[in-house]
Amino acid sequence: MDAITLLVKDHQTVEALFEKFEQTGPRAMKARKTLADRIVHELSVHAAIEEQVLYPAIRESLPEVEDDVLEALEEHHVAKWVLSEIDSMSPEHERFQAKVTVLIENVRHHVEEEEEELFPKVRKALSADQLEEIGEALAGAKKLAPSRPHPKAPDTPPGNIAAGAGAALLDKARDAGRRAKAQAQKKKAAKAPAKKAPAKKASGRSKSSR
Ligand SMILES: [Fe+2]
Numbered sequence: 001m002d003a004i005t006l007l008v009k010d011h012q013t014v015e016a017l018f019e020k021f022e023q024t025g026p027r028a029m030k031a032r033k034t035l036a037d038r039i040v041h042e043l044s045v046h047a048a049i050e051e052q053v054l055y056p057a058i059r060e061s062l063p064e065v066e067d068d069v070l071e072a073l074e075e076h077h078v079a080k081w082v083l084s085e086i087d088s089m090s091p092e093h094e095r096f097q098a099k100v101t102v103l104i105e106n107v108r109h110h111v112e113e114e115e116e117e118l119f120p121k122v123r124k125a126l127s128a129d130q131l132e133e134i135g136e137a138l139a140g141a142k143k144l145a146p147s148r149p150h151p152k153a154p155d156t157p158p159g160n161i162a163a164g165a166g167a168a169l170l171d172k173a174r175d176a177g178r179r180a181k182a183q184a185q186k187k188k189a190a191k192a193p194a195k196k197a198p199a200k201k202a203s204g205r206s207k208s209s210r
């Protein structure tokens with residue numbers, strides 16, 4: 001797949017998650033947290049592969065986009081800080097909704113600049129073969145990219161390549177831990193009412209809860 005098509009597809013995936021998040025009601029805490037987790041994951045991977053593959057490739061072959069890329073890196077940096085805060089925040093925290101709203105505003109601005117300014121310059125300057133080659137590298141990087149935000153880690157090569165591989169391993173372990181915990185909670189929740197229901201019926205009259 002060509003690099004720009006792959007990245008625009010990522011942008012659309014994230015935009016769909018943003019819209020779903022915006023449609024949740026104020027009491028849909030669980031849905032908000034689930035969507036926020038997916039946003040954190042998608043954006044962490046997307047930012048990492050742009051920083052590891054696309055930005056260095058175009059800085060090398062297109063010096064006229066240097067300023068655009070430097071600005072993009074700063075926008076990623078800010079987004080990753082906010083993502084790292086959202087990642088560890090309870091959806092019940094009074095700042096949670098505002099934080100996600102600001103993240104969405106920032107990312108929409110960044111995506112607009114990429115799609116309307118940066119990507120057209122890249123498409124114009126590079127050949128179809130070059131774009132295809134970068135696309136393949138992006139797809140490969142996706143499999144090894146960190147799935148959590150690391151705002152303090154290097155974001156340019158070679159530092160981000162080395163740090164990214166280590167961070168990705170730790171993230172995968174953390175993701176697996178979270179999934180196991182969620183599954184255990186689900187199982188516990190599924191079992192709990194089944195046990196309680198008959199007990200309530202049997203002793204409904206004689207026992208009060210307080
Ligand atoms: Fe970007």
Ligand SMILES: [Fe+2]
Nearest residue numbers: 007050111114
């Ligand atoms: Fe992007």
